[in-house]
Each structure stands twice: as structure tokens, then as C-alpha cells.
Amino acid sequence: xxxxxxxxxxxxxxxxLMNLSGVIAAWVRRWKGIDRGFSCIPMLTFLAxxxxxxxxxxxxxxxxxxxxxxxxxxWSLIVLPFFLLWRYIRTR
Numbered sequence: 001x002x003x004x005x006x007x008x009x010x011x012x013x014x015x016x017l018m019n020l021s022g023v024i025a026a027w028v029r030r031w032k033g034i035d036r037g038f039s040c041i042p043m044l045t046f047l048a049x050x051x052x053x054x055x056x057x058x059x060x061x062x063x064x065x066x067x068x069x070x071x072x073x074x075w076s077l078i079v080l081p082f083f084l085l086w087r088y089i090r091t092r
Contacts, residue, residue: 005056009064012048015041016067023072040073 022038029036046068053064068074 002056002059005052005054005060005064008048008052008055009060009067012045012052012064012067015045015048016071019045019071019073040071040076042073043077045071046074 019040022040026036026038049064049068052060057064
């Protein structure tokens with residue numbers, strides 16, 4: 001079970017790295033004048049990290065959730081309600 005937990009942890013790291021590199025690439029494209037965004041994979045990092053913690057909790061302990069903290073999509077979910085509230089108040 002520990003090996004399967006490590007596999008899910010590696011999957012979580014790969015997804016977080018892909019999301020982060022995609023957001024950076026979108027910023028570079030926008031800086032060059034190409035206005036195309038990037039679509040992140042929603043919540044898959046969190047799901048894979050939870051599975052890794054469940055399968056190999058004693059081995060990985062808190063390391064499982066490092067990719068979740070590095071994933072820009074997770075932060076966008078946290079910031080989104082505040083941004084929408086700010087935009088609603090500003091347009092009133």
C-alpha cells in the first residue's frame with residue numbers, strides 16, 4: 001500500500017508541476033501579445049494527494065499536501081469567492 005501511496009504522490013506532483021508550468025506559459029504568451037489562457041486540471045492534485053495520504057500516511061505524513069499548496073488552481077479556488085465579492089461590490 002505504501003508503494004501505491006507513493007505513486008499517487010508522484011502523480012500529484014506531476015499534475016501540480018503541469019498546472020504551474022501552464023500558468024507560467026500563459027503569462028509569457030500574454031506578455032508577448034498572444035491572448036490565450038491555460039486550462040488547469042481541476043482538483044485532481046487534491047484528490048491524488050488525499051489518496052496518497054490515505055494509502056501511505058505513516059510514510060509521507062504531511063509531504064502529501066505540498067503539491068496541493070503549489071498548485072495554482074487550488075489557490076484560485078481559495079481566492080475566487082473574494083474576487084467575485086470584490087467585483088460585485090465594485091460594480092454596485
